[in-house]
Amino acid sequence: MAVMTHSSSFLLPPTITDAVNGSSPTTYALIILNQRLPRFSPLLWQHAKIRLCADGGANRLFDNMPELCSDEHNVQERYKPDVIKGDMDSIRPDVLNFYKNLGTMIVDNSDDQDTTDLHKCIAYVLDIVSDDDKSNLCILVAGALGGRFDHEMGNINSLCRFSTTRIVLLSDDCLIQLLPSNRHHQIHIHSSVEGPHCGLIPIGAPSGSSTTTGLQWNLDNTEMRFGGLVSTSNIVKGEIVSVRSDSDLLWTITIKNQSSN
Ligand SMILES: Nc1ncnc2c1ncn2[C@@H]1O[C@H](COP(=O)(O)OP(=O)(O)OP(=O)(O)O)[C@@H](O)[C@H]1O
Numbered sequence: 001m002a003v004m005t006h007s008s009s010f011l012l013p014p015t016i017t018d019a020v021n022g023s024s025p026t027t028y029a030l031i032i033l034n035q036r037l038p039r040f041s042p043l044l045w046q047h048a049k050i051r052l053c054a055d056g057g058a059n060r061l062f063d064n065m066p067e068l069c070s071d072e073h074n075v076q077e078r079y080k081p082d083v084i085k086g087d088m089d090s091i092r093p094d095v096l097n098f099y100k101n102l103g104t105m106i107v108d109n110s111d112d113q114d115t116t117d118l119h120k121c122i123a124y125v126l127d128i129v130s131d132d133d134k135s136n137l138c139i140l141v142a143g144a145l146g147g148r149f150d151h152e153m154g155n156i157n158s159l160c161r162f163s164t165t166r167i168v169l170l171s172d173d174c175l176i177q178l179l180p181s182n183r184h185h186q187i188h189i190h191s192s193v194e195g196p197h198c199g200l201i202p203i204g205a206p207s208g209s210s211t212t213t214g215l216q217w218n219l220d221n222t223e224m225r226f227g228g229l230v231s232t233s234n235i236v237k238g239e240i241v242s243v244r245s246d247s248d249l250l251w252t253i254t255i256k257n258q259s260s261n
């Protein structure tokens with residue numbers, strides 16, 4: 001069974017990350033959604049090679065980034081997205097014009113009312129990254145959780161629709177990613193920035209057999225299904241959590257508020 005490693009090193013400053021990652025650095029893309037920016041968004045921005053706003057996500061970048069970078073000047077000019085894409089029913093005209101004048105590419109997909117703005121942005125990233133970058137690609141999605149439940153489920157559905165792409169949904173409080181079936185997942189825990197609370201949740205279909213190490217309540221060939229057992233309120237115990245399952249699972253872990261540590 002092929003090993004797939006996971007690390008939330010994008011929550012650490014890039015210099016530390018580069019030293020840890022060694023030879024094959026991850027290519028990060030950042031997609032900003034229409035929810036209050038997570039407090040660590042400036043860090044995600046630094047890691048990212050390409051930055052997109054999904055429609056109204058541009059309003060959040062424009063309105064919230066200056067508060068998060070209060071020690072910097074000209075924040076709105078400096079934090080210029082490469083692309084704004086979506087059905088353009090939420091972005092404010094002043095914000096659209098501001099970024100258009102800075103040279104941001106605007107992609108209006110108002111004709112497509114069947115896929116979400118997040119879906120459109122992920123598809124765009126997959127279209128433009130080179131094959132080399134695609135193999136190391138990880139898409140970070142800021143503002144994906146909390147707020148409207150239909151949007152949250154739409155965002156989780158994007159993980160399933162693009163199940164062969166590494167995508168991490170992020171809020172201030174936690175992250176979610178998909179662990180594809182039939183891999184040996186090794187999740188490196190950065191305990192200074194994440195944990196200890198975590199969960200493993202079957203999505204789309206029941207999981208017949210899942211096995212883990214590194215958790216307080218490990219699974220041992222355990223079945224999980226909605227209406228039966230799903231592993232919520234679990235706790236990370238080791239530096240590495242390993243997961244094997246015959247079905248796709250969602251992995252979620254809390255993100256620490258570092259100002260309170
Ligand atoms: N409250 C929320 N919770 C989670 N994700 C959100 C929320 N609001 C927006 N998003 C995400 O941000 C993206 C862009 O948001 P935006 O408000 O521009 O979308 P929208 O298509 O205009 O939404 P709607 O028309 O349903 O209000 C959405 O596709 C969704 O992925």
Ligand SMILES: Cc1ncc(C[n+]2csc(CCO)c2C)c(N)n1
Pocket residue numbers: 087112113114115116117
């Ligand atoms: C069955 C069904 N349910 C909802 C929508 C609405 N919808 C889904 S994605 C989207 C675009 C949002 O930017 C919209 C309006 C649909 N088309 N089909």
